[in-house]
Amino acid sequence: MVAYIEAKNVNLIFTPPNRMPVTALKDFNISVGEGEFVSIVGPSGCGKSTFLNVLLGLIPPHSGEMAINGKRVSGPGQDRAMVFQEFGLLPWRTVLNNVELGLELKGVATSERRPVSQKFIEMVGLAGFEGHYPHELSGGMKQRVGLARALATDPDVLLMDEPFAALDAQTRDIMQAELLRIWQEAKKTVLFVTHQIEEAVYLSDRVIVMTKRPGRAKKIIDIPLPRPRDYEMRVTQEFNDLKLQLWNELKDELTVHGNG
């Protein structure tokens, strides 16, 4: 497989002012093929969000190489878009204007970006809420705005940080199906962080299990389930075996006392 996204020995230490330094990533290595759907699972605080932020170009690593399509990541780029864990909606903008943010920064004219953002607002089931401000939305609705905002820019690489965590079970199922459809149609490369083992197995080509902090890629598990995947697949023996395998890898990393 030709590596499309490649991380080699990435190290990252946070040095917050007035606090002790924290090593978030230590010798982090992964490689993802073009058009692949890869999930990342790992204990809370192990550095998953941090890794996505480095890949997004928001945080420079202290050492190591991070490259996309052979080009070193040296800052944010419009080939990537992230669905943020804490949503990150601008509170002073309406749903419509939030979804348009990426297009606006790309310099797309208002008349052209309107239909695009409208399409994605409808896709995430928020038609009729275009004029609402974030504080008027529920957690799940905010998360879907974040999803629509990332999708609207039509990025090659989609980074998703627990994008469905705030959704109810039914909406989550619908959004998963939509995501798989878009991924297959538009041939995007997806990096998907989740705490849900079932979700990781259902969506992914491969799942990366991370160690507790400082985070490394501990194990990579292939998910050889056929595509397109459907809902019934989740009750098969094969599916359950994969879940169990993943759980076994993960449970060693989980400690009751967090990860001091």
Place this chain on the structure above:
Amino acid sequence: MNDTTSTAVSPVPASAAPVRDEGLGEITRRTFWEANERHALGIGFIVFVLLLWEVIPHILTLSRGMDLFFTTPTQVAMTLYNMFASGEIWPAFKFSAVAFSVGLGLSIVAALPLGVIIGRSHTMNAMLDPFITAFNATPRLVFLPIILVWFGIGMWSVVVVVFIGAVFPLLINTYAGVRNADRLLINVVRSFGASEWQINKLVILPNSMPFIIAGLRLAIGRAILGIVVAEFFGGSSEGIGVMMNDAAGKFQVDIVFAGLVIFMALSLVMVGGVKVLEARLSRWRPENVKSF
């Protein structure tokens, strides 16, 4: 508001109106008093105090000497009316207004960029913080004598006093607002390719707006205070403060109160204006955090 505009913007269909009027008259009347009790009491109390003040000389005989210090609301109102009618107030008014506007304007121009810089740089913040804290805590009046030495008697001294009064609340609030900007939001717009300038425009500025406006409200109060004290203590030979000070020396108490009413009206009007601006700019904020 006239009829055409009110019907034009009304979200209620015309046909709905008569239906509501039918059986709800009773309720409407009661809630009318309930809704207005507050204002009725508030205005009523002000009227009561003014009336009391007015009748005091009629029920108490003031000792000689004491009556020198006494005036009544009607006298003050007459004095005010005459000042404006004869136009004698205008030169003083103009002087104070110009000093106020220039001083406040300069403080805004200085405070906003500096506030953004201090808010975005930890080093600048750490280095300037002791000075800002000290100058903000100290009554700026203490610098009046040295300002008079440096700028002489006249418009510039008053402007400088207004400026140093107004600049600190604005500066402190601006940088508090900038500091308060959510790192996540900055990262979000950065991730979509925003430049430094766009980050300021899309995140820092809207986020600081409520802080800046709260600072502006404080700054207006400080600026008016600055006008009064600067003009009282020889910062100029013109202006409403000078007029009041001279009047106090000649026991023309009604003029002192007339001046006070002018300043009071100015600050209420301006603070009211800022509140309107604030309400317009904070539609995106949840109700419970709107005012602070």
Place this chain on the structure above:
Amino acid sequence: MNDFVYKWRNPIFGSVSVVLFFLGWEALLTWAIPLNPFIMSKPSLIFEGLWLEMQSGQLWSDLLISGQPFIFGFGAAIVVGIFVGTMMGWRARVGYALDPLLTALYASPLVAIAPLVIIFFGVGVSGKAILIFVLCVFPFVFNTYAGVKSVDRLLVNVVRSLGGNERDIYLKVIVPSVLPFIIAGARYAIGRALVGILVGEFFAATAGIGYRIAWFSDMFELSRMFGYILVMMVVAVLFTEGIRWAERAAFPWRVGM
């Protein structure tokens, strides 16, 4: 070592910049620009003057003289302000009646009546104390009012349902909710009180910090004037930062109010 630097970064930077500021000021007027003592002074002269004032006892006596009306005026403002604010918050109608009038007075530059107060009550302690009272009472009124209104009815009911009596309600709910507001009010009031002292003493006085500042400036004794200004700044910072520190220590749950 690293830990130490992280923790003390801001105070270190701050102190360094203050020291640099004074050194730069001194150097500028020693080597770069010839000092004209009628318009400017420099730190060495200022501190020397201040030292002489301390030794002669003049500074202390001025501080005492300015302190008296401050204590009377401020004390009266605390008592009256808390009483009126409590009534306003406790009885909604009292609040409705007083709010607009007091808001209007609070918003207006009340120092403007200083000449009247001084002429009426004289240049002694009482005139200044009354001026300080008038300026300081409003922050106490409005903060107490806000504090009483903010008392959470739910908490009152919780204490009651747990078997608490009226006393418990006062001591465990009402006082802890209102006190932080009152202390924050004191922080605003301090600044206004200092303005009151200065206004009173600029107008008419024969001693006191404000009087001395005006007098030194008339005498072109700029070094001594700057020394007294510095004292005023130190006093102001000690007061406000002291209250802020007390707020943080006593009410850690409402930092940044």
